[in-house]
Amino acid sequence: MFNTLLKKASESSFAAMASEALEARPGSPAGTRRPPGSPLAGQQQNGATQARKPRVPNPRTSSSGPSNPHSSNAQLASQLDEAHSDIESFQKLLQKAAQEKAEAEKSADQLRNEKDTLCEELEEARAIIKAMRSTLEDKAADEFLSPRLAGQDGALDVGKSDPLGAASLGNGVLDSPPTESSEPTEAAVEPLVAASLVQAPVTTALEEKIKDLTVQLSTQTEKCQELEGALNQRSEDLNKQKSDHDEKMKKMKAIFAAANKNLNEYRQTIAAKDEEIAELKSRLETQPPAVSEEQAREQSQAVQDLEAELKSQSEAAAIKVQQLEGKYRQTNSQLEKLKVEYQQYKQRASTLLQQQRESVQTDDDSKLKELQDQLDVMSKDNRSITSDLQEAEARKARVESELQLAMDQIASLESSHEISRRQERQHTRQLKDLERALKDAQREREAAESRIASIQELQAVEAQSLMQELGGNTKHIEERLAKKEEENAELHRILDRSSDELAAAKQEIQNLRDLVSSSETKPDVSNFASVSASTHNDAEVKNQVQQLLISTGLGSRPPFPIQDQESPISRTSSSVSLPTERPPVYSTLSDLLAAKPLVDRSPFSEPNAGPAVINAPLSSTKEKEYQVKLQHLTELLNESEANHQRLLDQEKLLKEEIRSQDRAERRQNLSVDYLKNIVLKYLETTDREPLLPVLTTVLQLSPAEVASLRKKNQVSASSLVLGGLFGGGH
Structure with a gap:
């Protein structure tokens, strides 16, 4: 029980540290600070936790207005990780409480077994006493009340069989004085009295032992009842704590699920917008040469609109992050309440321990040793908790360094975005150059078409002659x-x-x-x-x-x-x-x-x-x-x-x-305009692989020609990729 309470206290202090880290996060509003009268604020002022340096906000993020959605997502992810760690610690607390409950039940079972053994021993002692009493009564009846017949004429041998003279009462000799038989009767009674005097202390010792056993049994039953009451009380407390923890965990899980859902939605929207931006960039790169300046302006306007949408969504995400921080502070206040309850419970437990120490007797040394062992275990747990706190602080420092690295990456991404804008302007200039080159290519194509027509006529004549010969x-x-x-x-x-x-x-x-x-x-x-x-x-x-x-x-x-x-x-x-x-x-x-x-x-x-x-x-x-x-x-x-x-x-x-x-x-019956459109489409597009079957059917290409075209397409695609990576394709 003490271990669980100490762990709760350590986790509450760790939650306070996490809330302080969230408050010290750059870009958080100033109104989210803790009031000075809160328990955590007093704890910070009194120096209950280890002193930590305040974090210096990043000038880039503080001056840029709303926080970047990537940084807010990273902060939300870190908060979710910390909350998951808190949930795991709560689950460990519940498991330890269940283990302590099982141990208490085992101790109660042991006490019950001891009670049963004591009852069995008491019953055995009672049976022994009854048997001894019955044997003593039988001996007394045999030796004092049962006369034996002796002699030929049926007279009673009182000297031997009736040493106390009881038989003379039956023969009507009450008035006569005692005869010579009184001397042997006194001699026979003396050993019996001695035997009875010897057996008397044995019975008294047995009776005293019975009394001691009954006293021990009563004390053990009282202890069992006390332990059962304590066990019931502890089980009720554990059930209460478990129900409270379950409710809190359900609330936290609901909060985390909502936060995860919002994060996933934000990530999806950001990914969709990034994909749209990438698609627009790819369209600008692979845009056909007939694109006008008005379309380029429209595309740049669309890019600006997308950037504005991203900014608005990042602001909304920052607001939701603040809401989540408020919920997180509420959970921290609940943890503070639990800490206060733990302090009260600790005081009650200390008073109970003081009372128990005052009422402890000399035969409870073993219990004191057990309590000392428990205290040693608690001290060990306390040391482990302090080491865990140190590890948590180290982890916090690592998280801060990772956050700084993320901010640096965001700055580098902004610079790369500026570079991409410059490349877009350069691409527009390249499009104009491509338009001029396309006009020159059209003129060359017309001349080539005239040459192709003359060559086709010659080939038709040669083909007819060859077909006749081949036939x-x-x-x-x-x-x-x-x-x-x-x-x-x-x-x-x-x-x-x-x-x-x-x-x-x-x-x-x-x-x-x-x-x-x-x-x-x-x-x-x-x-x-x-x-x-x-x-x-x-x-x-x-x-x-x-x-x-x-x-x-x-x-x-x-x-x-x-x-x-x-x-x-x-x-x-x-x-x-x-x-x-x-x-x-x-x-x-x-x-x-x-x-x-x-x-x-x-x-x-x-x-x-x-x-x-x-x-x-x-x-x-x-x-x-x-x-x-x-x-x-x-x-x-x-x-x-x-x-x-x-x-x-x-x-x-x-x-x-x-x-x-x-x-x-088959090529002779081909339309020149249709062929022109296909060739233009093939030259304009970058993904030429789907157009190869169309060219093969229209131009009736051989398999060797198709293979050479595919090889050239692969080489040109690799050169385009390398050009896009190193200098934007020029």
């Missing part, structure tokens, strides 16, 4: 392309077939070599059959290729030489002498395929030749022939593909030429 060439090229594609497909099929046959021939050669290695002196008839079958297949392939070459007209190729080869028969057999012949030289693919295989010209038909001598040269020559054929076919295929690519390139060039001629024909 015949395209048909012929398309027919040749179709034929070449068919020839290429057929050559691919032949190449695939020949590769398959080559693989089969290699397999046959391997088989023949195996046969040569495993054969004997007798000739193998099956080998001759396989060779004849392969030669038959070769003849069929030759016929197909020859027909294809005749149909496609490829029979006029240059000769394809084959290297000289020496027959391996002379190396394998010494008994058979074969004539060494050079293989034939083929001029074209048809000659190669139509040539007679080497098997027919080799002397394999001699009856005395063995299988090794016949099959070895056959396999080697056949393999070489297949390789030569395959190489020749691949060369033909490569050549046909090169021709096909060349024809595709020619087709692409012809299509591009046709498109250019088509664009030239």
Whole structure:
């Protein structure tokens, strides 16, 4: 509780410091000073807060009449920040109060638990006492009132079972004097009396303990009741404070919301006016050359009107700032009231503490220690509060320095505004120069139009002649392309077939070599059959290729030489002498395929030749022939593909030429006035990108021309931006 009250006092002093800073702000009216009888004024005079130097008003702002809207906005923002910090401190106060309430509830719960344990101990003591009393009563009844029967004739043994002589009363012997049995009865009674005397102090001690426990229980119950009353009182006070803080926070939030709303509206209006000024400046910069001096005067008059509106709005903002300051002073007065209440509460608390100290007993040392700990904590909190106050003063100094920087920035902005006015006058002079340049450009454009008309006539004549030539060439090229594609497909099929046959021939050669290695002196008839079958297949392939070459007209190729080869028969057999012949030289693919295989010209038909001598040269020559054929076919295929690519390139060039001629024909029907308007609009405006599609459709531009125009537009836009930044575009 004390911590919260100290924090309230520190926050009230901080609010007073903030109000003093607002009063010392330059441009604030003189009538907003605090009266000398107010609590804060007395506090300032008595030196309760730390001495601060009065702030010297800025001569620029004090002499310029109404404050600048930017400075008023900055001050409002600083006030709002301080108010938000006050709200956060109030929220922290509420949180601490809730924590203290929770701690008080915990202490009350602990006291209740202690009360319950004391009650349980008291009940246990009472039960023990009852049990002891019952046992004592039972023992007394057993030892003094219950006789035992003894002997044969049923007589009572009074000496042993009835030491007090109670049994003699039942036999009618009251009048007779006591007999010899009186001596043992006295001897038996003495230990019982001693036992009763021993047990008597035990019972008295228990009764005293019970009394002490009851007294402690009553004191603890009274303490619990007092603590519950204090807890209820504290909870009521906390609830009251919480409700008051909630109401104040609601009011402050409403005030801050209204201030934020007004600030946002002012910022929006100022931003809108700035945008209008910027738009007017941009219009002046990008104004078409046909603008007259009257329009320039109207625009300058509009700029002056906007400046007057800004001044009036800044005055209204200053008035609203003063109203907000009045509301802020009201909140400060409320905080002063809270401070007075806190002082009163502090006095009451000190009196209560004094009374408690006077009424404290020796068994309350622990409570004193707790209070001392609380005082230590409060002193620590006080030190932290003083450090927070110092930080707040440092923050205030920083805010003042930032405000001074903002005022300097406003002065620099005013100087830049004067520079912008000079630039506007310079722009008007530039507009006049542009008007003269436009007239010169119009004269040059008329001369260029006449030249363009003559050039277009010449291009139309050339286009007609080219279209006639292209009409015949395209048909012929398309027919040749179709034929070449068919020839290429057929050559691919032949190449695939020949590769398959080559693989089969290699397999046959391997088989023949195996046969040569495993054969004997007798000739193998099956080998001759396989060779004849392969030669038959070769003849069929030759016929197909020859027909294809005749149909496609490829029979006029240059000769394809084959290297000289020496027959391996002379190396394998010494008994058979074969004539060494050079293989034939083929001029074209048809000659190669139509040539007679080497098997027919080799002397394999001699009856005395063995299988090794016949099959070895056959396999080697056949393999070489297949390789030569395959190489020749691949060369033909490569050549046909090169021709096909060349024809595709020619087709692409012809299509591009046709498109250019088509664009030239479309340009012939174009209106010169319409073209003039589009070109003028394109030259006048700075944002030329949206006009590129229009120029492309009207002038029938090619993609390369459109790309070059876009590149030049980007370069010109960057140069304009740099010119506007450094010297207003000149």
